[in-house]
Amino acid sequence: MPVPFFMATLVLYLIGTGFFLAYLLRRSEALSKVSLAITGIGFLAHTVALLTRMMEAGHVPLASFHEAMSFFSWTLVLVFLIVEVRHRIHVLGSFMLPLALISLLSAAALPKEVPTLEPVLNTVWVHVTLSMLGTVGFAVAFVAGLMYLIQDGLLKSKRFNVLYAKLPPLDFLDHLNQQSIILGFPLLTLGIIAGALSAEFARGSFLNWNPEQLWALVTWVFYFVVLMGRLTVGWRAKRAAYLTIIGFACVILTFIGVVLKGHGAIA
Amino acid sequence: MNIIAVGISHKTAPVEVRERLAVPDSRLGEALHRLCSYPGIKEGVLLSTCNRVEVYAVVEDVEVGYARVQEFLADTHLSLSSEQLTPYLYWHMDDRAIGHLFRVAASLDSMIVGEPQILGQLKDAFEAALTHKASGVILNKLVKKAISVAKRVRTETKIAETAVSxxxxxxxxxxxxxxxxxxxxxxxxxxxxxxxxxxxxxxxxxxxxxxxxxxxxxxxxxxxxxxxxxxxxxxxxxxxxxxxxxxxxxxxxxxxxxxxxxxxxxxxxxxxxxxxxxxxxxxxxxxxxxxxxxxxxxxxxxxxxxxxEQNREERRREASRAERIIEEEVRVILHWLKSLDVTPTIVALRKRAEEIKQAELEKVMGRFGHLSPQERGAIEGLATGIVNKLLHGSLVTLKAEADSAGSAMFVEAAKRFYSLDQAPTPEHQDSTDTPESEREHSGKDR
CATH class of the missing domain: 3.40.50.720 (NAD(P)-binding Rossmann-like Domain)
Structure with missing residues (x-):
């Protein structure tokens, strides 16, 4: 059973989140090392948990919502670690890790049994993987937007506190926001196409106009507009930050809708 | 043998006084020679910047040293008498003098705390003292340590990180x-x-x-x-x-x-x-x-x-952390200084020789199990004779140099020749020695 590793990851992310939040509010830089180490170990445990689950199930562990959420959390931490290694922005962990923890907690709350897939649905993991990766992009954009708004507010109100000292420059956050959408949007697009194709094969209709599918389309259109606005008429900086926060809220709503209706299995 | 620091800085003297005492680079060599020509001054370093003029010296007697250095400072400018200078001067000895040097190097005593120029100026002053052979074993070690302490302070605290203009x-x-x-x-x-x-x-x-x-x-x-x-x-x-x-x-x-x-x-x-x-x-x-x-x-x-203003506040906070680092480093250097005293070195040398002798004797005696008391006595006598004759010259020299300018150098040499620092027993002795040595130093200070 991969459950021990899953639980270990959960505990490590919880402790890591605690340390990262303490780091955020303390003047000292020393806590960042501890937080990073815990996160790193947690990530390894998480990787083992995912791999064991995959071997047990005999397919990519993305057939249930539990698996999807766990994968989502894992990718978030991966992205954080990559950005951390490249730019040494520890404070990003104070925002990303709580998000990873929340998604892992929701994974824990969802049914954990390995679903047996009908043969027609065994391509569904392509849809899930791509959509999840796209969503990770939006999540990072959300975090960057949130950090942007905080730093913007601190600069505008001239409150040069600990948070101000730790947050990275505004244009870095704006760039991170842009890159995440640029990477996330095509992935989501492919994810939706893959989903439509699987549905076509499984049900014979690629779209049956249920509310979740509608929400997904709305989200897609929303991000499309956000991306185009940025690339053409300068929807960057503060506006982009607001838009990506709203967008991510839509994504979460879609998710909740799908999960509530689907009761654990993606089909 | 004591270390003293005497000088004026932006904290104690107005610029009209500081500018008169300042020694331009071109006259630094001459000034250092003059400083070391005073009887009782064994080593000297002269630090002259726009914010401070100070002398670090190794002297035989603290009071005499203070007076000589004050004379020296007054002599740098003809219009100043030694007495006129008194209200502007500060005098530090031993651990306080070393602490002062470290604080100056780490820019804790600067007008703008944390500004980095002072370290370069100290390095230059040290170079000059080396070139003119004014500094010796003790000041060399102290100034080098001061430079490394300054670097440690800069990396471990945020004292120089924020903008103060x-x-x-x-x-x-x-x-x-x-x-x-x-x-x-x-x-x-x-x-x-x-x-x-x-x-x-x-x-x-x-x-x-x-x-x-x-x-x-x-x-x-x-x-x-x-x-x-x-x-x-x-x-x-x-x-x-x-x-x-x-x-x-x-x-x-x-x-x-x-x-x-x-x-x-x-x-x-x-x-x-x-x-x-x-x-x-x-x-x-x-x-x-x-x-x-x-x-x-x-x-x-x-x-x-x-x-x-916020950054200044931050620097002040960091300065107190820096002070703790300096206290720690002063203790380390005091320990080293203590080890330069002649007497403990002689004791350690004798002890080391005795240990070697005993170890070698045991080996020999073990090999010849059936020796008569006379034979034992003869072998022991032989060993003792060789050890004593070999040590004699070193011990006499150390005793003779105890109060001379070069004592630190001889002690340092003796310690290296006989590896007194590495031997396990002297080290053990050191650790029991520490509290005593500290007590002695703080006693001297009062």
Whole structure:
């Protein structure tokens, strides 16, 4: 059973989140090392948990919502670690890790049994993987937007506190926001196409106009507009930050809708 | 043998006194020779900067040393008598003198705490003392240690990290908006001193494109040349503002030169890329309403000064952490100094010889199990004789040099020749010795 590793990851992310939040509010830089180490170990445990689950199930562990959420959390931490290694922005962990923890907690709350897939649905993991990766992009954009708004507010109100000292420059956050959408949007697009194709094969209709599918389309259109606005008429900086926060809220709503209706299995 | 520090600094003497005592580089050699020619002064280092003139010396007697160094300082300028100098001087001995040296090196005693120049000045002073053979074993070790302590303080505390001048605070703020100043453009409006200084700091921090405008076109051309930038006609700069990421404004104008709508327009033309405006003019030249425009960040002189004050506060906080590092390092160096005393070295040397003798004897005796008492006595006598004869010269020399200028050098040499530091037993002895040595030092201080 991969459950021990899953639980270990959960505990490590919880402790890591605690340390990262303490780091955020303390003047000292020393806590960042501890937080990073815990996160790193947690990530390894998480990787083992995912791999064991995959071997047990005999397919990519993305057939249930539990698996999807766990994968989502894992990718978030991966992205954080990559950005951390490249730019040494520890404070990003104070925002990303709580998000990873929340998604892992929701994974824990969802049914954990390995679903047996009908043969027609065994391509569904392509849809899930791509959509999840796209969503990770939006999540990072959300975090960057949130950090942007905080730093913007601190600069505008001239409150040069600990948070101000730790947050990275505004244009870095704006760039991170842009890159995440640029990477996330095509992935989501492919994810939706893959989903439509699987549905076509499984049900014979690629779209049956249920509310979740509608929400997904709305989200897609929303991000499309956000991306185009940025690339053409300068929807960057503060506006982009607001838009990506709203967008991510839509994504979460879609998710909740799908999960509530689907009761654990993606089909 | 004691270490003393005597001198004046910006804390104790006004500039009129400091400038008279200051020793120019060209006369440093002569001054060091004069310093070391005083009887009782064994080693000396002279640190002369615009904020301080001080002498670190190794002396036989503290009181005599104080008097000699004071004489020396007074002699550097003919119009000063030794007595006139007294109210401005400070005198430190032993651990206090060492602590002072460390604090000076770490820039805790500087006018602007944390400013880095002093370390370079100390290095130069040390070089000069080495060249003129004024410093010896003790001061060499002390100054080198001071330099490493200063580096430790800089890496372990944030004492030199933050901006403590208004012009530099502008750069610090710019860094919170732009991650790479290298690809940014700065527009300098007016030729106020502080703005020019800030522009210089920005260029040093990587800004490459500079645009300059002043009401007087000739002035703009000159400034542009100085900053290797572009001069812009004053009437048109508002339009050019969209090109600039950073606007530095400092003119003598009595009304707003840059209005909110100008900035609004610039931001729009910049497609919402943030613009950073600094108004160092009094009265202000940028309309305060700019602060309500999204993606425009306006800071005036009060904001910058507030930032500087906060940073000073931060430096003071960091300074107390630095003080703890210094206390720790002074203890380490005192321990080393203590080990330079002749008596413990003689004791350690005897002990080491005795140990070697006993070890070798045991080996020999073990091999010949059936020796008569006479034979044993003879072998022991032989060993003792060789050991004593070999040590004799070293011990006599150490005793003879105990009070001479070179004692530290002989002690150091003896310790190396006989590996007194590595031997396990003396080390053990050291650790039981420490509290006593500290007690002794603090006792001396009172």
């Amino acid at each position: 208004v012009s530099y605070a502008a750069v610090e703020l710019a860094r919170k908006i732009f991650s790479n100043l290298g690809e940014k453009t700065v527009l300098l409006v007016g030729a106020g001193e502080m703005a020019k200084l800030a522009a210089k700091h920005l260029i040093n921090s990587g800004v490459r494109r500079v645009m300059v405008t002043t009401r007087n076109p000739q002035g703009a051309l000159e400034l542009a040349k100085r900053f290797n930038g572009l001069s812009i006609p004053f009437d048109e700069f508002r339009r050019e503002m969209a090109e600039a990421d950073i606007v530095l404004c400092s003119t003598g104008a009595s009304q707003y030169l840059i209005r909110a709508e100008d900035v609004q327009q610039a931001v729009r033309r910049r497609l919402n890329r943030p613009i950073f405006l600094i108004d160092i003019s009094v009265p202000r030249n940028i309309e305060p309403a700019v602060k309500d425009i999204d993606n425009a960040f306006l800071f005036d002189i009060d904001d910058l000064e507030m930032r500087v």
